[in-house]
Amino acid sequence: MSMFDLTGHVALVTGAGQNAGAGIALALAEQGAAVAVNDLRAERAEATCAEIQKAGGTAVAVPFDVTDLDAVRAGLARAGEALGGHIDILVNNAGIPADMGYGPFRDITPERWRGPVEINLFGAMNCVHAALPGMRQAGWGRIVQISSGAGRTGLAIGVALYGSGKGGVESFVRHISQEEAGAGITANTLALGLMQSAGGPGISDIAAGIPVGRLGRPEDVGAAVAFLASPESSWLTGQTIDLNGGSVTR
Ligand SMILES: NC(=O)c1ccc[n+]([C@@H]2O[C@H](COP(=O)([O-])OP(=O)(O)OC[C@H]3O[C@@H](n4cnc5c(N)ncnc54)[C@H](O)[C@@H]3O)[C@@H](O)[C@H]2O)c1
Known part of the structure; x- marks a missing residue:
């Protein structure tokens, strides 16, 4: 392996028990990283972990809730101990709360406002806060945030809070990218x-409207994250990159 080799690195992927997160965890392991597989649901984290191990990779399941700072701190410590090093690649992928309600904002009652913000914003803050000291001490780190077109474009599909x-x-x-650039840490969003x-219904119509002609796959996300996590991406920081088959160009 030459480019994008992650041997010797230790990654944490949140919400990696299925779909995009599992694709990310598998791709990072494939490139040689030891991977801490997080999910709120332990059995999902263990399933991804088993898949990595079956393919010859190194992984440990670290179930915790990203919205709980104490649990995040304990989870990172557990992961570091099990994998023999601090987390130097952090992928904040968990972003859809179990009880996410969809609908126009006017119809969503106030007690449901916090969930989508809590997991995406505070969940990421918790993980970044717990991972930064180790990255700074080593003088190297990669932070990759998973976001959505819904964070960049206004849409009338019931996702204002998300x-x-x-x-x-x-x-x-x-902001993190600017604060930490001097410490060898990059931070980017996909x-x-x-x-x-x-x-869901109408999905094939949506797929037909995507220039590349299909919806996203876990391995599409895995490949992009593997690049952003690699030593070779050190000149790329502070950016949000659309990964969407060409649906929106900027
Ligand atoms: N699915 C899409 O079409 C789509 C589109 C754009 C962006 N995204 C983003 O991609 C990411 C992954 O999406 P997905 O569809 O693969 O998600 P998913 O819901 O299929 O899987 C995410 C996993 O996160 C876990 N999780 C939920 N709450 C958690 C918490 N508090 N702590 C830890 N783990 C938790 C869930 O148990 C689940 O296994 C999310 O950030 C999502 O917002 C998804």
């Missing part, structure tokens, strides 16, 4: 278009 969490975290990552896993 979009505000995504937009907020994109801004957070931009704004995903609709993924195959989204399913």
Whole structure:
């Protein structure tokens, strides 16, 4: 392996028990990273972990809730111990709360406002806060945030709260990139278009409207993250990159 080799690095991928997160964890392991596989649901984290191990990679399951700072701190410590090093690649992928309600903002009652913001914005802050000391001490780190087109474009599809969490975290990552650039740490965001896993009625019409002609796959996200996590990407920081089959160009 020559380019994008992650041997010797230790990654944490949140919400990696299925779909995009699992694709990211598999890709990083394939490039040689030891991977801490997080999910709120332990059995999902263990399933991804088993898949990595079956392919010959190194992984450990670290279930915790990214919105709980104490649990995040303990999870990172556990991961570092199990994998023999601090987390130097952090991928904040968890972003869809179990009980996310969709609908126009006017119809969403106040007690449901926090969930989508909490997981996307505070979930990312918790993980970044816990991972930064180790990265700074080593003088090297990669932070990759998974966002959505809904964080960049106004849409009348019932995702105002989700979009505000995504937009907020994109801004957070931009600031982190500036604060930590001198410490050898990059921070970037990937704004995903609709993924195959989204399913639902009308999905084939949506796919037909995407210039590349298909929805996103976990391996599309995995490949982009593997690049952003690599030593070769050190000149790329502070950016939000659309990964969407060409649906939106800027
Ligand atoms: N699916 C899409 O079409 C799409 C489009 C654009 C962006 N995205 C973004 O991509 C990312 C992954 O999406 P997906 O569709 O693969 O998600 P998913 O819901 O299929 O899987 C995410 C995993 O996160 C876990 N999770 C939920 N809450 C958690 C928490 N508090 N702590 C830890 N883990 C938690 C879930 O158990 C689940 O296994 C998200 O950030 C999402 O916003 C998805």
